[in-house]
Amino acid sequence: MTGGTGDEGTRRPRSSRARRWRIAAIAAGSVLVAIAVAAALILSGTLWPNRVFAAGYPVRGIDVSSYQGSIDWPVLSKQDIDFAIVKATEGSSDVDERFAANWAGARESGLVVGAYHFLSFDSPGSTQAANVIRTVPAAPAALPPTVDVEFYGDYFAHPPSRQKVRGILDPLLAALERHYGRPAILYATADAYDRYLKGAYQRNPIWFRSVAVPPWVPDGRQWTFWQYSDRERLPGYRGDEAFVDMNAFAGSRRQLEDLARPPGQ
Template sequence: MAISLFVAKESNWSLFKEDTKSFPVKGVQVSQEDGYIDWQGIESNQVSFAYIKATEGSNYTDDQFAINWERIQGTSLRRGASHYFSFDSPGATQGIHFNQVVSTQKDDLPPVVIVELYDQYKQNPPKKESVVKELKDFIQVVMDEKGQNLILCVDANVYQKFIKNEFVKSDIWFVDTKNKPSKEEKIPWKFWEYTEEGELSKGNIKQQSLDFVVFNGNKSQFEKFGQ
């Protein structure tokens, strides 16, 4: 019996171990908070891809993005860039900022835009009409530049509030660190982020609390994804 090279804390480990054969394509998500990234070490853990945080809002750039974006090219990992969406600035200007920071190549994965309720918006969510408009503006600006449709990273709450029936052409990166996505939720997810507290066990890996992600498909489908 094969032993998974992934270790996740508490219940997430047993959850992933049970389902690992169903999701052969595994990935991680990183940002400056993870410090120096040993990309060769990550690659040795049978990881196929990595998403690297690039930008947030209209002005912020992740301090480690440029070096991570360059150094990952020394591996076989497919790379993708992510943007943290702000409700406090226009979507179009956020898209312009992302395009200025991120230079893509043919084999890169489609960009991800992370949409979550933060700070005061946890208690007082913004109006749906405003979020949908600004998010569509962001997507259009980035699509016009990069030529790829974007992936929306959301949890069930954000999906139901803002995304459902509004972004039918966008793939979904579903965040649920407690349960496997169920058919009852009827969320057509392409990626599943199942833990934010994962550790990699092989190689010179020092990072703690990495985000672990799986692709909903086989390796052949993943190779074609985003092309």
């Protein structure tokens, strides 16, 4: 039978479309809530994607500076970590105010310990090397010193040339190797590595920063240390910075100790 106005037939599609829109709106709202919750957990340090990938590297450690304030090394060293790399110097004259205490406390706690120098693009490599050498002891069973190569201040927007940085970095590394007897470790962000280290410094162990995704060094080189998180909270420190950086080592504890052993020992 074909009688009637057809009103019922036209109402049903409208009702169906409205239901679909409501369902889609609810689903979209749920996704936004989930994203907001995940973002909050990540920002708080509760959830960090790289933890899953870093779990494949059982030898892990921290890097700290004066921003972590006073550190209770007997407490911090028991947080399932094997090594600590502490800030020593920056540029040609700056010395981290907590270096001496952190160096002594970390070594006494039984961790494998190293020191790092923040590279300045504003002073000669020779004077920066002198700053490191007069600050960081050439101690037995210590990791080679690290040179931290990354952008800062106005250099994020206006990076110095590769030639300029090599002119600072090369004499610095040469002086450190002469004094400590081993090639220094090079720490770098992906951008800094790509601009300044790619294809060079093959004798220097690489410490690569990649806190959002698993590490991939731009030239395919194998990393030795991987900074996989900057949002960890561990018992044992109290300072202006609530978080501490976490790092993985690409090897066994024995291999880490071998890296800290001077040649001939």
